[in-house]
Amino acid sequence: MTPTPGWVVSPATAIQLIQQGATLLDARSAELQADGILKGSIPVNWTEFTQPEAANSGKLLADDALLTERLQGLGVFQGRPVVVVADPLRGWGEDGWIVWMLRSLGHPQAVMVDGGYPALVKEGVLTTTRQSADEPQRGDFVVQRTDRWEIDRDTLRASLGSDRVAILDSREAQEYKGATPYGEARGGHIPGAVHLYYKELMDAAGSLLPPDEIHARLQKAGIPPEAEIIAYCTAGVRSAWVTVVLTHLGRQAKSYSGSILEWAAGDLQKFPLQP
Template identity: 60%
Template sequence: MQSAQSLESQITTAITPQALVQQWVVSPAEAKELIGQGATLLDARIPRLQQRGMLQGSIAVSWRQFSQTGRSEQGMLLRDQVQLAQALQDLGVSQDKPVVVVADPNQGWGEDGRIVWMLRTLGHSQAAVVDGGYEALVAVGMPTERSVRHRATEPGDFVASRTANWEITQSELQQDLGKAETVIIDVREAREFKGATPYGEPRSGHIPGAVHFYYRDLLDENGRILPRQAILAKLQAQGISPNAEIVVYCTAGVRAGWFTTVLTNAGLRAKNYAGSMLEWASSPAETAPLVTGDR
């Protein structure tokens, strides 16, 4: 009997770049087709995994190269749009060419989703996560190579045009605290939500009123993203309406960026608070309160 993965590799799709405007997650078969049509392929896995092998033609990328360097600002994108655009052009990102991003759903923080969230926020309308990541593309027959490339042979022509559709600032979130129509989701581990600080935040706890929902709970046992109805059911089990305005945060906006990407793909309204706990916990308690415990 053929495995599901081998069967998937034989499935032909009809994905188009235009479909990606609404579709933030693509199947491995769809990604393979897009790559065959000339899409830019970015690998957002951690370096030690990249060094074991890369998908042929892919470019290594890290969310950190687009982020500010100050400790409390590490989750926030660089302020200079020209600098951001240049860094993306160096990766081969172009204005009208699809971008597909892989990571490892079992080893990492959802870096692929963070990169896709960033691209969408900067105005790229055809960026998508590959469901199942690197290994899923290998399973559908994508060739690999040992060399790790950090720049494209030919630069792209991407020009950043930032939108506020999928991000929220600290000051905006402060104004939204306590509003009935806004649901704040903390996607960190339960221990972090309750008050542990494994990543060195200056203060502990979670934003008042936040609902805890570990980001990996949107993955199945094989590292695949749950179907839309299963996602909605899990959210509703936590009292989260599909009509809510959702704000997502974590430590540095990486896990939250992935979660925002997945929710947006499912048709929900979600924004990533990229500053997340590194910024919030570095701010005065009077204006950026935190609470500990289960609620």
């Protein structure tokens, strides 16, 4: 099987991997999947792997055995690439979250498709309906966690004000300025965070901008090339997508998976927010 390049692959490379036996996961919402799916794809919902408490709903389950069981049930194998799709323009970056999760749980060959589901359909990948899809073959993947691409709340708090760290708020501008559309306990942004909405790294078709343009947008937002980037959003989905993209481009990046839902639920003095 062809070695898996990077964290993001072109539609052509994705097709090659799928033809060679890679597991294909569809991270789109059930509503979008009702319109059609890629032949051979397996549905995956990011919330199946997160904690049930509202304030922790962006954080991975703590039970490695349960995570292993669920991933094996999706047909995830230790030695096979996992190709993940979503809809870049109509979704939340769910494909990025699934790839970030798999990499964080020890799978070195999880990749996101540039342009997502629409790009593969455009390339001629056959579609079908979920009702006619086959059950996946059970995988053998076993979770082996790494915290290389994740940061927790207390570590982030200790990093505030550091010249070596850039905190990136990947939400919409109204959220950065204080809007709470998703039930956050408080509004605003983490002190010192710069704003760059994650979809500003895509073109009109939902494909990634050229690397030079992405680096330029980071620079314009106030993030120097040498900084470690800590991304956050509401529940860690958009920030995971950003982490995948930036890691793919060679930047040092981590996702604060608890994000604003956890931070805003914390003590006002210890975990402040700026308007």
